[in-house]
Amino acid sequence: MEIGTMLSMLGQGFGVTLQIFFLTLVGSLPLGVVVALARMSRVKPIAWIMKFYISVMRGTPLMLQMFFIYFAPYYIFGIPLSMESKFSATIVAFIINYAAYFAEIYRSGIQSIPRGQYEAAEVLGYSRLQTFMKIVLPQVIKRILPAMGNEIITLVKDTSLAFAIGVAEMFSTAKALVASQVSMLPFVFAAVFYWVFNFVVEVVLGRVEKKMGYYHD
Template sequence: MVDYWNRIIWPMIEGAQMTVLLFFIVILLSIPLGFLLTLAVKSRFKPLSWLAQLYITVMRGTPLLLQLLLICFGLPMIPVVGEYLVFDRFVAACIGFVLNYAAYFAEIFRGGLLSIDKGQYEAAKVLGLTKWQTTTRVILPQMFRVALPAVANESITLVKDTALLYAVAVPELLHFAQTAVNREFTIVPYFIAGVIYLAMTLILTVFFKWLERRYKYE
């Protein structure tokens, strides 16, 4: 049993650490970037709004795997500047995930803002609140409450999408599972990987359910 743990399970747990690291990096960077994109789309400066909308359309309309391959292997092939666009595989993957998920979060936040009644803005103005106070104390809390279920769903999808690291040669959970399958000639590592992914998604599900209950009664 100890030998089985050392040969199969422990390397997969180490690979899961890479999965978790990528998850937190992407969440911490893509959510703020997504919100900035939402503000850009709603900007009265039309060129900025059009560019932001074009970016969101392209990132949501093309496969994440294609974007990862482009950043990892395509950018270094660009003439003249390609040599300055060579990134560590994990760094390149982080860039790809952040840029992709920011576009999805931008649409989620835009939907949250659209759901807020215009009367909220008028009421805040009557109360003498500044634009900053209106945004931070009235609009954003309501937007977050509305957007939370979609953010939760997208976060759970992110956990599963981290398996795409395997395609750009970053050693993560699926990489070690595949290695164990090839070495041991058994599909058991696939089931172990599935259990680990399931455990991570269940933890996220419980966390977001707690958040939803908390904000429901605030």
């Protein structure tokens, strides 16, 4: 097989990898905020439920969560499995898994803000929402960016786990090419794809951190 054809096939797999990556971020970043706020709720049952959810998501393998979400509809409700359900199960598993990790990062950032800032905002007539959006959130974002960056980079590599339930992302494609061509070259190309993608993510996150630099502790 020509290298150009090989790269084209890997490129198609990389397109699926990008879909998993971006859909996970779009779903897990806002969900993580909701989970974090619920985790800090004064309503104890809500806080306990969220604490249990986070514990389960962080305490069990992502691959196992994918298998459960993919096979549960069939074994519980008799819903036939399909390629579409494989991709949907992957996205759902990634979103709920990463939301748990992001939630704990958000929570640590929110709790790091001195209580005096909330009291000062209240004296100035800010509502709770205005205080959070205009005063707390910008500082939280700056403080959690390094930890968020680590998780986002981990997400890039974790997309390869989708091969476990047959989603044709880049690693699956590389693995199939290695088997059919009896060559390690597809793995080398895939590694370059992942590295370049992670490098781009690092550059983007670095620029965001630099722009947030005007929020000093």
